Amino acid sequence: MQNKKGFSLMEVMIVIAIIAIASAYAVPNLLGWISHQGLRSAVVELQSDIQSAKMSAVRQNQDCSINFNTAAGTYSTPCLRKTVRLNNYRGGLVFTGPGGETTAGVLTLTSRGLCTPFGSVYLTNRDRTGYYRVQVLISGGVVTSKWDGANWR
Secondary structure (H helix, E strand, O other): OOOOOOOOHHHHHHHHHHHHHHHHHHHHHHHHHHHHHHHHHHHHHHHHHHHHHHHHHHHHOOOEEEEEEOOOOEEEEHHHOEEEEHHHOOOOOEOOOOOOOOOOOEEEEOOOOOEEOOEEEEEEOOOOOOEEEEEEOOOOOEEEEEEOOOOEO
16 A cells, blocks of 8 residues: 655645635735835824924924925925935825825924924825825924825824
8 A cells, every 4th residue: 555645736736726816815905005004104204203303493492494395205304414205115105185285395393392384294105095194283283184085084
């Protein structure tokens, strides 16, 4: 009597087919998730940079500006000696809102922690599948909202 060990060619082919079908469904969802995580990471870093600029302005008793270059997809904060490029994030991020809203050119945080002028920064990914708005209030507070397709929440 022979000892049969291993898998038949048919069994291996069935397993490969199941893996291929599962991958066909999973890969697009995974790519969308990665794109959204890049967008969310950029929003969190922007919030952090705004708060750091505000603290720096108060600590140094002088204004601190955040300069947005929407064409280049960058923002810089000279008082923090920092420049952020949106193309460093996954998802091909841009400064724009769901209705084509544009981002403020310059936000200045004063030595009292206030923002003049107050404004909004809009971020989305290349596929326009997610939108975030980071508002800097005149009081220096930062409010982040996500677009749900009809309203900011």
